[in-house]
Amino acid sequence: MENIENKNLWYPYAQMKTRKEDFLVKGANGVYLDIYHTEKKENKKLIDAVSSWWCAAHGYNNKEMNEAIKNQIDNFSHVMLGGLTHEMAQNAAKKIVEITKDELNHVFFSDSGSVGVEVALKMAIQYYKNKGYMNKNKFISLTHSYHGDTFKTMEIGDDPDYHFAFKELFRDCYHIDAPKGLEASDDEIRSCINELEIILKEKSKEVAAFIVEPLIQAAGGFNFYSYKYLNEAKKICDKYDVLFIFDEVATGFGRTGKMFAMDYCDFTPDIVVLGKALTGGYIGHAATVATTKVFKAFYSDDSEKAFMHGPTFMGNPLACSAMLKSIELYEKNDYLSKIQNIEKIMKENLIKIKSDKIKNIRVFGATGVVEVKNSKDLKGLQEFAYEKGVWIRPFLNYAYIMPPYVIKEEELLKIIEVLKEWFQ
Numbered sequence: 460m461e462n463i464e465n466k467n468l469w470y471p472y473a474q475m476k477t478r479k480e481d482f483l484v485k486g487a488n489g490v491y492l493d494i495y496h497t498e499k500k501e502n503k504k505l506i507d508a509v510s511s512w513w514c515a516a517h518g519y520n521n522k523e524m525n526e527a528i529k530n531q532i533d534n535f536s537h538v539m540l541g542g543l544t545h546e547m548a549q550n551a552a553k554k555i556v557e558i559t560k561d562e563l564n565h566v567f568f569s570d571s572g573s574v575g576v577e578v579a580l581k582m583a584i585q586y587y588k589n590k591g592y593m594n595k596n597k598f599i600s601l602t603h604s605y606h607g608d609t610f611k612t613m614e615i616g617d618d619p620d621y622h623f624a625f626k627e628l629f630r631d632c633y634h635i636d637a638p639k640g641l642e643a644s645d646d647e648i649r650s651c652i653n654e655l656e657i658i659l660k661e662k663s664k665e666v667a668a669f670i671v672e673p674l675i676q677a678a679g680g681f682n683f684y685s686y687k688y689l690n691e692a693k694k695i696c697d698k699y700d701v702l703f704i705f706d707e708v709a710t711g712f713g714r715t716g717k718m719f720a721m722d723y724c725d726f727t728p729d730i731v732v733l734g735k736a737l738t739g740g741y742i743g744h745a746a747t748v749a750t751t752k753v754f755k756a757f758y759s760d761d762s763e764k765a766f767m768h769g770p771t772f773m774g775n776p777l778a779c780s781a782m783l784k785s786i787e788l789y790e791k792n793d794y795l796s797k798i799q800n801i802e803k804i805m806k807e808n809l810i811k812i813k814s815d816k817i818k819n820i821r822v823f824g825a826t827g828v829v830e831v832k833n834s835k836d837l838k839g840l841q842e843f844a845y846e847k848g849v850w851i852r853p854f855l856n857y858a859y860i861m862p863p864y865v866i867k868e869e870e871l872l873k874i875i876e877v878l879k880e881w882f883q
């Protein structure tokens with residue numbers, strides 16, 4: 460008889476009856492995970508192809524990151540931002556403002572990407588309330604978008620594979636299609652823009668914001684699409700007085716080849732959410748960054764116009780020390796050229812994998828995706844890759860590579876080789 464009382468740790472997105480606990484991490488260094496396989500009773504070093512859900516930008520156990528956080532621990536590891544302040548949070552906010560586009564001047568910290576998106580949504584609704592619009596409470600988002608797992612982020616997200624158990628509760632969001640793929644024609648882009656305009660023509664009095672994962676829709680199925688769509692969408696948002704929010708939790712810090720996806724666009728989004736690689740993947744934290752236009756609606760002698768949100772751990776000094784050091788490493792070690800190189804290697808090699816099972820292979824920045832026709836064709840890939848020394852975690856129809864940026868050419872080629880062998 461199974462003793463289910465012993466299943467103390469409840470894992471994410473997992474059927475606990477079938478989920479195994481055999482990949483035990485004993486340590487991690489650079490791009491390598493030191494795994495003890497509890498069933499096979501063996502130690503193995505695996506190259507991490509997915510950066511722990513695309514957050515571990517510097518790989519693991521980075522000496523400079525460790526040092527920065529240790530120094531802060533020896534000073535103080537946490538205080539509330541209610542009533543108090545500290546230089547780590549002040550400096551981290553200043554640094555984020557410095558590296559993001561003009562007009563994004565105001566940083567609200569929170570503890571995870573989902574909460575950072577919630578903050579952006581609340582900000583958008585209250586922005587309009589503070590300006591006297593009482594009915595602008597709804598949102599528009601893209602089909603196949605993923606914005607997090609908390610209630611409102613599930614609602615604006617659109618992934619039937621993740622959140623079906625709750626879907627009766629989702630009412631206040633309109634979903635529209637993003638252009639399919641970077642190769643979408645101008646006509647296809649125009650038709651997606653029309654979809655946005657048709658809704659706004661009728662509903663703009665109820666809509667607070669249009670929210671997107673810019674350029675790369677990650678967890679919802681790795682659709683890559685053009686900045687041209689975003690440039691046109693911004694014009695429509697402005698025409699109908701609706702805020703435009705960029706969820707850059709996945710795309711921020713280099714994943715698309717530029718520091719931020721917004722850097723491809725002609726405009727500055729009204730609100731931008733950063734997370735995941737924000738702390739170099741060291742500690743959960745998010746930043747919701749607003750333009751002065753948005754901030755102004757809260758800035759008042761009227762205390763009721765204050766923004767009513769405040770997670771316990773917002774601006775955590777350890778997280779802020781990780782952010783500051785992480786951003787310093789990006790700048791000092793020219794990460795954007797590393798990312799270009801990752802893109803080049805994937806474009807030259809990943810694309811070449813051939814198999815009838817494959818529907819499409821695409822690369823954008825430091826993100827490579829093999830999409831198969833049938834999700835069954837990825838069953839067993841994780842174990843296959845383990846045997847060859849690679850950690851990859853496919854989901855649905857996608858085997859994706861989002862490596863730490865410090866990966867060496869031969870390590871990246873090895874990941875690609877393993878995928879190639881799998882499809883042979």
Ligand SMILES: *Cc1c(COP(=O)(O)O)cnc(C)c1O
Pocket residue numbers: 571572573574576605606607608672677678706707708709710734735743
């Ligand atoms: C991961 C992710 C989130 C959620 O972040 P958490 O830290 O897991 O809450 C939100 N938006 C996007 C685009 C993401 O990739």
